[in-house]
Amino acid sequence: MSVETGPVHPASAPRDPAAGSRAVLPADVVRRAPKALLHDHLDGGLRPQTIVELAAETGYGKLPTTDAEELGRWFVEAADSGSLVRYLETFAHTVGVMQTPEALARVASECAQDLAADGVVYAEVRFAPELHVERGLALTEVVEAVLAGFREGEAAAAAAGNSIRVGTLLTAMRTAARSREIAELVVVYRDRGVVGFDIAGAEAGFPPSRHQDAFDYLRGESCHITIHAGEAFGLPSIHEAVAFCGCDRLGHGVRIVDDITIEPDGSATLGRLARYVRDQRIPLEMCPTSNIQTGAAPSYAEHPIGLLTRLRFRVTVNTDNRLMSGTSMSREFLALSEAFGWGLDDMRWVTINALKSAFIPFDERLALIEQVVKPRYAALAAETL
Known part of the structure; x- marks a missing residue:
């Protein structure tokens, strides 16, 4: 066991909210601050108007409403309902209109533009190619259409004065049996915009080790791996992802707190798994709003991100599904600023964490940190003095 002697709050990490209150950051400052996003689902971030228009173009007739404003509210309400059936239905509609190259x-182009308009300078957006073949597309056609869309979106964002770089993660569904096939696609397209591999879907009953062949193959090809683990299930899912599958990052990972005991004096005792995750600097792709929707956390103020940042885990902040959660990176940071008193220094710390953990080459990560993130945060800090 590893025992903390007490909460430690170095200047480079978010401070304990109990140490003193701070004003909530202004929304405009948060929006303009450069951000890095590692966990965002393409099929969870569509514009409601785009869904309506694509449904009409492709003949998809199952939408609950064709009024874009009402549809946007429906997605958030369904995700908030507490009903897994209704939550999964939301993705049936977005995936349902994403079955043609066009x-x-x-969707990929608009995703890049929307993220850039919110101040995101680097994003890794994931999608499951196997979910987009209902109308006969080959997996390669799906991947190439999305990659083309991201490049188009990057160019449009730059023309609007919002620079962004988007990397793509290919996701295999853990409830299916195509993970090796998707893993091979990662290798084929890794020099064309695909930066890593993911598995997603129901955790309980579908451990990551079911896809061991895919993980072994990817490690042999020196490819990056992130795994949805420790969201709905718990420590066994995290343990398998780390010990057997060799993941570079944990998607969500909030249940790592189940291996941390807070002692009566306020110190924290870390179990072996929690200690290993922290010591190895395995990044946690935390998605506060989404975690509250799914019941992985009761509220922003009680979200494990507060404890985990104070214990110096490599925490990152993410959106998960912007449409279903009615969120953005700015909204996530505003909620954390209100809950924990986070300021610009804390946003900068988490953003650098994310870029350190990105699946692009070291020199490219370093350039984003030194040439984009640090100068822009310094300018914002000077502006708000």
């Missing part, structure tokens, strides 16, 4: 490219 639709996939449009």
Whole structure:
């Protein structure tokens, strides 16, 4: 066991909210601050108007409403309902309209533009190619359409004065049996915009080790791996992802707190798994709003991100599904600023954490940190003095 002697709050990490209150950051400052996003689902971030238009173009007739404003509210309400059936239904509709090359490219382009307009300078957006073949597309056609869309979106964002770089993660569904096939696609397209591999879907009953062949193959090809683990299930899922599958990052990972005991004096005792995750600097792709929706956390103020930042885990902040959660990176940071008193220094710390953990080459990560993130945060800090 590893025992903390007490909460430690170095200047480079978010401070304990109990140490003193701070004003909530202004929304405009948060929006303009450069951000890095590692966990965002392409099929969870569509514009409601785009869904309506694509449904009409492709003949998809199952939407609950064709009024874009009402549809946007429906997605958030369904995700908030507490019903897994209703939550999964939301993705049936977004995936349902993403079955042609044109639709996939449009959604990817708009994704890049929307993130850039919110101040995101680097994003890794994931999608499951196997979910977009209902109308006969080959997996390669799906991937190429999305990659083309991201490049188009990057160019449009730059023309609007919002620079962004988007990397793509290919996701295999843990409830299916195509993970090796998707892993091979990662290798084929890794020099064309695909930066890593992911598995997603129901955790309980579908441990990551079911896809061991895919993980062994990817490690042999020196590819990056992130795994949805420790969201709905718990420590066994995290343990398998780390010990057997060799993940570079943990998607969500909030249940790592189940291996941390807070002692009566306020110190924290870390179990072996929690200690290993922290010591190895395995990044946690935390998605506060989404975690509250799914019941992984009761509120922002009680979200494990507060404890985990104070214990110096490599925490990152993410959106998960912007449409279903009615969120953005700015909204996530505003909620954390209100809950924990986070300021610009804390945003900067988490953003650098994310870029250190990105699946692009070291020199490219360093350039984003030194040439984009640090100068822009310094300018914002000077502006708000």
